[in-house]
Amino acid sequence: MNDIDPRDDRRGQEDTAVLTELNRLVYQLDAPPAGLVERIQFAVALEDLDVEVARWQRTDSLAGVRGGNPGTITFTVDNLTLMVNFTPSGARHRIDGWLVPAGEHTVEVRVAEHESSTTKADDGGRFVLADVPTGTTQIVVHLVDARGVPGRTVVTPTIML
Amino acid sequence: MGDLRTAGERPPWEGLDGIDRHAACVVAARDGDRRALDVLVADLTPLVWHVARGHGLDRSTAEDVVQTVWLALLRHLDRLLEPRALAGWLVVATRREAQRTWTPARREAALSDELAEQLESEYGLPEDAALVDDRDHRLWRAFGRLSQRCQELLRLTVLAGRAEYRAVAEALHMPRGSIGPTRGRCLNTLRTHLDAEGGSR
Incomplete structure (x- = not known):
């Protein structure tokens, strides 16, 4: 399985032994989180692969927002900022979003194992999806320019809601 | 849709291993075969994960970085000059992404030993409670005490060193048969910590 360069002296053999053990421990104790592969497979199952990735801006760098009510999340890529607020209502969510710079961009919310919900931002860049199912969620923004001509597509990593 | 065109056909990566399998998947994915992308994600996510964790990211930040790297690959698939270079591209992209994810606050914290010590329990390695073997416990703790x-x-x-990630060794210029002086020093320190944890046996 693991054939890390065994050298032919005693030190080399000891190094090899330690590395072999370390290999086993790293894989045993620090494995990727359950479901990560499936979440990524969902995230990359996009119609158009020519996408830019918006990154999650964590305001509190030491606290990952996972589980519970995530409140407002900000994603950015280049000059685009996407702010999204999630309000739980039963097993579903209301999503309030804001895109800067503003424009009548098309916003698609993908939820694993559910139909996508699509809406259009108003000329102030705001959009609302009142009733979105809970689950692994990804936001896809199809940008338009001032004249409404389609341009680039921006996607977020998935978040678990 | 690639799915319709290729459904039922024997996938071109079938029966292949390691770098050959991944190169065949890259070619198929470029051609619109979505199953190929799923295979790459399943095969290589552990690699991306361990590179991100090795860069000192906590598990939840590492998860974001892993997703971002895979999404960034999508538009890069066509620009990857050499399909066999995928694993190397992933390693480089992950390290770059991990670097930019480190916020100034985290970087300052990392500079201070006291803070680093405090952070260790929260952001360090996962609990070793699952380990039965005492030697494993000691080695894991000794590893956790090493510098980032x-x-x-x-x-x-x-x-x-893993056969399925042989491409990584090439990408990082880690020839087999040489540990290198820096890694040698790291291994020596590891051994010293291990002795301090109660002997190597």
Whole structure:
């Protein structure tokens, strides 16, 4: 399985032994989180692969927002900022979003194992999806320019809601 | 849709291993075969994960970085000059992404030993409660006490030693048969910590 360069002296053999053990421990104790592969497979199952990735801006760098009510999340890529607020209502969510710079961009919310919900931002860049199912969620923004001509597509990593 | 065109056909990566399998998947994915992308994600996510964790990211930040790297690959698939270079591209992209994810606050914290010590329990390695073997406990604790640089280097070393990730060794210029002076020093420190944890046996 693991054939890390065994050298032919005693030190080399000891190094090899330690590395072999370390290999086993790293894989045993620090494995990727359950479901990560499936979440990524969902995230990359996009119609158009020519996408830019918006990154999650964590305001509190030491606290990952996972589980519970995530409140407002900000994603950015280049000059685009996407702010999204999630309000739980039963097993579903209301999503309030804001895109800067503003424009009548098309916003698609993908939820694993559910139909996508699509809406259009108003000329102030705001959009609302009142009733979105809970689950692994990804936001896809199809940008338009001032004249409404389609341009680039921006996607977020998935978040678990 | 690629799915319709290729459904039922024998996938071109079937029966292939390691770098050959991944190169065949890259070619198929470029051609619109979505199953190929799923295979790559399933095969290589552990690699991306361990590179991100080796760079000192906590598990939840590492998860974001892993997703971002895969999404960034999508538009890069066509620009990848050499399909066999995928694993190397992933390693480089992950390290770059991990770097930019480190916020100034985290970087300052990392500079202070006291803070680093405090952070260790929260952001360090996962609990070793699952380990039965006492020797495993000691080695894991000794590994956790290494500097970030050494932890990354040794993680990359064990990754590159795995047959399925042979491409990583090439991408990182880690020839087989040479541990190198820096890794040698890291291993020495590891051994010293291990002795302090109660002997190597």
